[in-house]
Amino acid sequence: MQLIQKYEEEMALVRGWAGWMGVALLAVALLGAPWLLRGYQLYIANIIGIKIIVAIGLNLLVGYTGQISLGHVGFVAIGAYAATHFVTALERAAFFQWLGGPFWVALLVGGASAAVFGVLVGLPALRLEGPYLSIVTLGFGLAVQQILINWPAVSGGRIGLFVPTPRIGPWWLDTDRSLYFLVWTSVVLLSLVAFNLTRSHVGRAFVALRDSDIAAEVTGVNLRYYKTLAFAVSAFYAGFGGALEAYVIQYLEPTMFNLYESIYYLAMVVVGGLGTIPGSMFGATLLSLLQFGLSRAQEYLPVVYGAVVILVMAIEPLGLYGRWLKIKLWSKTWPL
Secondary structure: OOOOOOHHHHHOOOOHHHHHHHHHHHHHHHHHHHHHOOOHHHHHHHHHHHHHHHHHHHHHHHHHHOOOOOOHHHHHHHHHHHHHHHHHHHOOOHHHHHOOOOHHHHHHHHHHHHHHHHHHHHHHHHOOOOHHHHHHHHHHHHHHHHHHHOOHHHHOOOOOEEOOOOEEOOEEOOOHHHHHHHHHHHHHHHHHHHHHHHOOHHHHHHHHHHHOHHHHHHOOOOHHHHHHHHHHHHHHHHHHHHHHHHHHHOEEOHHHOOHHHHHHHHHHHHHHOOOOHHHHHHHHHHHHHHHHHOOOOHHHHHHHHHHHHHHHHHHOOOHHHHHHHHHHHHHHHOOO
């Protein structure tokens, strides 16, 4: 087993030849997927990428800071509608047309809009925790959906809202393959940001908050700042994912953002592994595949999700990523 002798080695995201080989294989798989997958399979891959982004953001909040959110789909909805209205309003502006359309700006606007609401929702977190905070976030998610349902000027009402097709210069991103590169480039970049965030002083402050508010405050951690920051960062990821989802589906309707979606996101984090970025990826991939696999039996989906969560927690409380770490440790120590 290779020993870590330097601080730089401990902080490295990838260590050893095996780690770099794994990164190379993953890169080949991501680059080769759009040429191997076809039609609906590419669409599923795009949706999985979006779920991964939202799950990573939620894990930063739940897994790293210990703050429960049962209304995370509200942030996804805000990001989707903010990006759609922004790109619709500016799609004819000459300046943005010269840049190839405002879709990439709209992604940031969607994330920033959700982050603003994340700060507003995070303010009660300064005095609430546990089930009380869960009720607040649950009320926020339900409120966002009801506002969209009863505000046709924003949501499009029963007809819904059609999303303009994004483009880069003369190239239109109107196929699942072209959107694949947009989605998964975003997944890679935001994953790297999340990895580095959790390994910085901000990530250590998040973990200190999760373990003990009082102990963290005694050691100099600003509870007000870091709790609010956690909600803002998590909401940004959700809003960014919502904006991407609007481009992939090209249609928005308020009932898409319901309570079940929030529960599904939380289940992804729990199944994958709380407090781990790779766990978010594992959980989002597994439960998204289950969702598509049971597309003809949607009424059984909540039951299946609940059974999966119970099974994983009974067998492996650390989630899928925890089991993967145990397998890696076993492979390094075998046959000793």
